Amino acid sequence: MKITFYGHNTLLIQINDINVLIDPFISENPISKDKVDVNSIRADYILLTHAHQDHVLDAEAIAKSCNATIVSNYEIAMYYQNKGIEIHPMNHGGNWEFEFGKIKYVNAVHTSSFVDGTYGGQPGGFVIEGEHKTIYIAGDTALTMDMKLIPLHAKLDLAILPIGDNFTMGIDDAIVASDFIECDKVLGVHYDTFGYIEIDHDEAKRKFFEKNKDLMLLEIGESIEL
Numbered sequence: 001m002k003i004t005f006y007g008h009n010t011l012l013i014q015i016n017d018i019n020v021l022i023d024p025f026i027s028e029n030p031i032s033k034d035k036v037d038v039n040s041i042r043a044d045y046i047l048l049t050h051a052h053q054d055h056v057l058d059a060e061a062i063a064k065s066c067n068a069t070i071v072s073n074y075e076i077a078m079y080y081q082n083k084g085i086e087i088h089p090m091n092h093g094g095n096w097e098f099e100f101g102k103i104k105y106v107n108a109v110h111t112s113s114f115v116d117g118t119y120g121g122q123p124g125g126f127v128i129e130g131e132h133k134t135i136y137i138a139g140d141t142a143l144t145m146d147m148k149l150i151p152l153h154a155k156l157d158l159a160i161l162p163i164g165d166n167f168t169m170g171i172d173d174a175i176v177a178s179d180f181i182e183c184d185k186v187l188g189v190h191y192d193t194f195g196y197i198e199i200d201h202d203e204a205k206r207k208f209f210e211k212n213k214d215l216m217l218l219e220i221g222e223s224i225e226l
Contacts, residue, residue, distance in 0.1 A: 001133045001226045005218035007032030015130035018100035023055035035220045048072040049139025050112035051120025075121030101130025108141035133157045133226045143173040147180035156183035162190035164197025184213040
């Protein structure tokens with residue numbers, strides 16, 4: 001499993017030669033738009049955690065150019081089906097076996113609406129199992145006790161958590177979240193994109209290190225392999 005970071009909450013996950021794109025926000029992302037060619041991205045599936053523009057901006061264009069399937073909650077899925085895009089709707093607590101592996105759709109605490117005001121249903125996160133690895137993509141969320149449910153059905157190899165604060169968890173809550181989900185290896189996302197969510201990288205890593213945890217902050221376009 002290879003994970004490439006494209007800024008904010010945008011990730012490309014390669015599992016068994018299948019490309020799974022998460023929350024594509026590139027073309028108007030101030031820290032990645034000059035570093036990533038959105039037209040070069042190939043996706044077989046696009047997973048959307050919620051409907052905010054900084055998570056779905058490029059979803060329609062990429063889905064149509066790649067003939068990709070959008071996976072999200074029912075409301076978001078129907079929104080894109082009405083645009084002629086292939087979809088797979090899910091909802092909280094549900095599991096599905098895809099060609100690349102298994103997805104469980106889990107709770108998140110946030111809001112969700114499209115830029116035109118269309119209701120985007122309730123936000124969520126994804127637990128993805130593939131190539132004998134399991135990762136948790138929290139999406140935009142506050143710290144929530146529901147995270148304690150995740151270890152009941154998955155032993156995580158990596159947690160992808162928002163750390164920018166203001167709109168989501170910050171560093172301190174993300175550390176608690178890593179305890180709740182029983183995963184000490186964390187990839188930080190949703191930081192530095194805007195002034196509201198700028199962080200001190202050294203301090204963030206230090207706080208995790210002091211709790212015997214590993215916080216990874218990738219450069220735009222950088223990848224890790226599990």
